[in-house]
Amino acid sequence: MNVVVAKTETGRAMSDALAIARDRLAGTGKVADYRRQAFDAYAREGLPHRRIEDWKYTDLRALMREVLPLAPAPDAPALTRAGSALKLHAIAGARRLVLVDGVFAPKLSELGDPEKGLGIRTLREVLEAGDAGLHTQLFAPDNSNPMVALNSAMMTDGMVIDVADGAVLTEPLHIVHIASGGTPAAMVTRSMLRLGKDSGATLVESYIAADGAKAYQAHDSLIVSIGNHARLDHVRLVEDGRDAFNISSAVVTLGAHAHFNTFGMTSGANVSRYQATIAFAGEGSRVETNGVNLLNGRQHADTTLFLDHAVPRCDSREVFRAVVDDRGHSVFQGRIIVRPKAQKTDAKMMTRALLLSDDAEADNKPELEIFADDVTCGHGATTGALDESLLFYLRARGLSEKEAQALLIQAFVGEAIESIANDTLRELAISAAQRWLEARG
Amino acid sequence: MAAVQETVDRVRRIDVDQYRYGFETLIESDKAPKGLSEDTVRFISAKKSEPAWMLEWRLEAYRRWLTMTEPTWARVNYPKIDYQDLYYYSAPKPKKQVASLDEIDPEILKTYEKLGIPLREVEVLEGVVRPEGERRIAVDAVFDSVSVATTFQKELKQAGVIFMPISEAIREHPELVKKYLGTVVPTSDNYFATLNSAVFSDGSFVYVPPGVRCPMELSTYFRINERNTGQFERTLIIADKGAYVSYLEGCTAPQRDENQLHAAVVELVTLDDAEIKYSTVQNWYPGNSEGIGGIYNFVTKRGDCRGNNSKISWTQVETGSAITWKYPSCILRGDNSRGEFYSIAISNGHQQVDSGTKMIHLGKNTTSRIISKGIAAGVSQNTYRGLVTAHRKATGARNFTACDSLLIGDKCGAHTVPYVEAKNSSALFEHEATTSKISEDVLFYCVQRGLSQEEAVGLVVNGFVKDVLQQLPMEFAVEAQKLISISLEGSVG
Numbered sequence: 001m002n003v004v005v006a007k008t009e010t011g012r013a014m015s016d017a018l019a020i021a022r023d024r025l026a027g028t029g030k031v032a033d034y035r036r037q038a039f040d041a042y043a044r045e046g047l048p049h050r051r052i053e054d055w056k057y058t059d060l061r062a063l064m065r066e067v068l069p070l071a072p073a074p075d076a077p078a079l080t081r082a083g084s085a086l087k088l089h090a091i092a093g094a095r096r097l098v099l100v101d102g103v104f105a106p107k108l109s110e111l112g113d114p115e116k117g118l119g120i121r122t123l124r125e126v127l128e129a130g131d132a133g134l135h136t137q138l139f140a141p142d143n144s145n146p147m148v149a150l151n152s153a154m155m156t157d158g159m160v161i162d163v164a165d166g167a168v169l170t171e172p173l174h175i176v177h178i179a180s181g182g183t184p185a186a187m188v189t190r191s192m193l194r195l196g197k198d199s200g201a202t203l204v205e206s207y208i209a210a211d212g213a214k215a216y217q218a219h220d221s222l223i224v225s226i227g228n229h230a231r232l233d234h235v236r237l238v239e240d241g242r243d244a245f246n247i248s249s250a251v252v253t254l255g256a257h258a259h260f261n262t263f264g265m266t267s268g269a270n271v272s273r274y275q276a277t278i279a280f281a282g283e284g285s286r287v288e289t290n291g292v293n294l295l296n297g298r299q300h301a302d303t304t305l306f307l308d309h310a311v312p313r314c315d316s317r318e319v320f321r322a323v324v325d326d327r328g329h330s331v332f333q334g335r336i337i338v339r340p341k342a343q344k345t346d347a348k349m350m351t352r353a354l355l356l357s358d359d360a361e362a363d364n365k366p367e368l369e370i371f372a373d374d375v376t377c378g379h380g381a382t383t384g385a386l387d388e389s390l391l392f393y394l395r396a397r398g399l400s401e402k403e404a405q406a407l408l409i410q411a412f413v414g415e416a417i418e419s420i421a422n423d424t425l426r427e428l429a430i431s432a433a434q435r436w437l438e439a440r441g
Numbered sequence: 442m443a444a445v446q447e448t449v450d451r452v453r454r455i456d457v458d459q460y461r462y463g464f465e466t467l468i469e470s471d472k473a474p475k476g477l478s479e480d481t482v483r484f485i486s487a488k489k490s491e492p493a494w495m496l497e498w499r500l501e502a503y504r505r506w507l508t509m510t511e512p513t514w515a516r517v518n519y520p521k522i523d524y525q526d527l528y529y530y531s532a533p534k535p536k537k538q539v540a541s542l543d544e545i546d547p548e549i550l551k552t553y554e555k556l557g558i559p560l561r562e563v564e565v566l567e568g569v570v571r572p573e574g575e576r577r578i579a580v581d582a583v584f585d586s587v588s589v590a591t592t593f594q595k596e597l598k599q600a601g602v603i604f605m606p607i608s609e610a611i612r613e614h615p616e617l618v619k620k621y622l623g624t625v626v627p628t629s630d631n632y633f634a635t636l637n638s639a640v641f642s643d644g645s646f647v648y649v650p651p652g653v654r655c656p657m658e659l660s661t662y663f664r665i666n667e668r669n670t671g672q673f674e675r676t677l678i679i680a681d682k683g684a685y686v687s688y689l690e691g692c693t694a695p696q697r698d699e700n701q702l703h704a705a706v707v708e709l710v711t712l713d714d715a716e717i718k719y720s721t722v723q724n725w726y727p728g729n730s731e732g733i734g735g736i737y738n739f740v741t742k743r744g745d746c747r748g749n750n751s752k753i754s755w756t757q758v759e760t761g762s763a764i765t766w767k768y769p770s771c772i773l774r775g776d777n778s779r780g781e782f783y784s785i786a787i788s789n790g791h792q793q794v795d796s797g798t799k800m801i802h803l804g805k806n807t808t809s810r811i812i813s814k815g816i817a818a819g820v821s822q823n824t825y826r827g828l829v830t831a832h833r834k835a836t837g838a839r840n841f842t843a844c845d846s847l848l849i850g851d852k853c854g855a856h857t858v859p860y861v862e863a864k865n866s867s868a869l870f871e872h873e874a875t876t877s878k879i880s881e882d883v884l885f886y887c888v889q890r891g892l893s894q895e896e897a898v899g900l901v902v903n904g905f906v907k908d909v910l911q912q913l914p915m916e917f918a919v920e921a922q923k924l925i926s927i928s929l930e931g932s933v934g
Binding site for chain 2: 053340343353355356357358359360361362363364365366367368369370371372373374375376377378379380381382383384385
């Protein structure tokens, strides 16, 4: 298994990589074909680089250089290490689904009592079973994005969750990705959540590492479909190890009169990229997507959102905040497209970056593409340092420089965190932000 | 409402897709053989009696161009251009050396008369009287590739200002041209700029010596006349320490079926405390209502604020051309330097506009301001693409950007693609963009008070672009306002 899956150059030994990993990759027949197609698509492009517009600011050929071989399935010591890492991040009263090194770990998971209308399976089970329709959905994400293609080809496990029509889940679902920290390796996962009509759910995703986990790579993807009149609250917390890579994608589709509230916070990982495509497929739906990047050291975090207004009368709100210290580099690319039929669209996007050091960098690219005329669309972007006069005000009242800064930063990111509807989850995000501020010292 | 009524009348006279400047001047012209090769480059250079170093410069650019590929990132679609199917040089056949205006081919003068350009010195623009006397404009008219007449030479000479065709400047002021040409837009800059470097035929050259405030507005009019010629003009403007110059550029082209290529390069340099104000009104033929014909306008414009406290201001009104690919930029190198970009881009019919600016903050306490107003009508696509960046050492950099788009009709598109890059914590950048259509309430209000639908739209649009119009010199502002109304005719109702 000690084969590097992809060098920066395409070609040579690439196609062997899939064959070598073969025994780890569930699914035969059609599934194997899908994997092969996806792998070929990835092999043609290789790792994305800065000459590809979408990856202009996140050059994976320079930052990541290569994709590591798949992590071996976790052994007992690995599970123990993962278990102790989990303690700090467990949410009381949530259904916990734990993936260690890219493999579902039932021992660490907390499935709770069965609930009516809720079905949970692992990706491995689903790929091995013969549900062709479901397989098509699982391989639906577009292979033209090389990192999505790689994920499709190499995914080992993940959760497949179904919420039936009319079922409103009482407990949040919590998917935890843990790197156990054996050898530097890649975990490749994919999860899917399907919400039926009039249903409701809360999903939390956490990315964490056991002590001593080194330069591992997390390649994750999430497929979500939200039925008519359904609602999903989603929180995503990236607290990976400081040497780690996290490359994640999400594809979300909303039916009519659906509601999607999502919040993402990245404070961990050395290099991370979250690319989400949110598409409106039914009228009268609403999306709130908010995000925070908290970076220091040499961290690089990229949030790339694509909102696709394909149908009339949908609203979207994007609020993004970046706090960048030391030599950190924050990237936000937000693209809103309003297609010709999507009249009465109301789309707003606001991105703000706070630079705390002279070596920090923040790049913002808020993009609007509008093909319909009866719309209200706007975006704003600002970049700057902490307000000197506010700092002075706080210092004059006896706060130390650090305390004053911390207070202002908290207020700054608070604007994005505020939007989390669920109280427990909001607290969770606030405490994650606080952890970052405290670590800053 | 006199102005609006006048516009409406005018439009009634000319049909919507009857381009106002669509006439052709039938004069013999002197062309280079079709196609592009080293020989073409040599031909142009020889025609211009250029020194050897200039030919070498062109050839180097040409060789580099051969290794480059056409950029595809802009949101514009056009059939592939066959660069071997174009004439790269076209000049009205010289009958004899031109000494005064009277000797110029009357056909050409008539062309300009139709355009309403005050070529003759006596033709001072109507109604523009400044307290200290009449305001005058020096015109360097470029007819196809050659500057046919440059007026006001004497008075400018007195002030020490050099204003002449660049081909003449290469011969007469080689030291200045050598020092500055290609230093803002290097020959290797981009596909179209490299092509221009190889085959540029003429353009304007301006040098304003230290401490001189140019006594009049300088102006140039470009006109593409010959069939299938690309116009490759090259403009170089230098404002030495403490100098000031305002430069106006207007463009028209006759109606043609085949698309014509226009790949110009404009370079501006300001040294310490100097200022250049560059205004453009571009109303080249946009193609007919089916989207056939029209100019491809692929222009590289860049200003370099080389000195401290210097300033460069771009103002553009873009109403013409089938395709516009244009990003007037400012490199803010000197400390406390300032860059400005004011733009109105109007697209109607099948026009495609991909335009914007780059503000590159390198020096300390540099400031920039971008005001962009895009108006899309018909089935056109209108894109703002801009970059604001502050480098590590650009302490105290400030930028404010506002780009607003107005959509008229449900078949057009308006897009905003800004890049905001901050690498310095003290940089303060603000960017805002909005897109909307004209509010029904406002239109209803106007119509209720007796305005026609078109007049109401004209009123709203003029209000929408007011911020930018105010930046234009007076005589241009009037012309631009009319142009805007004319461009949008036929888009309502």
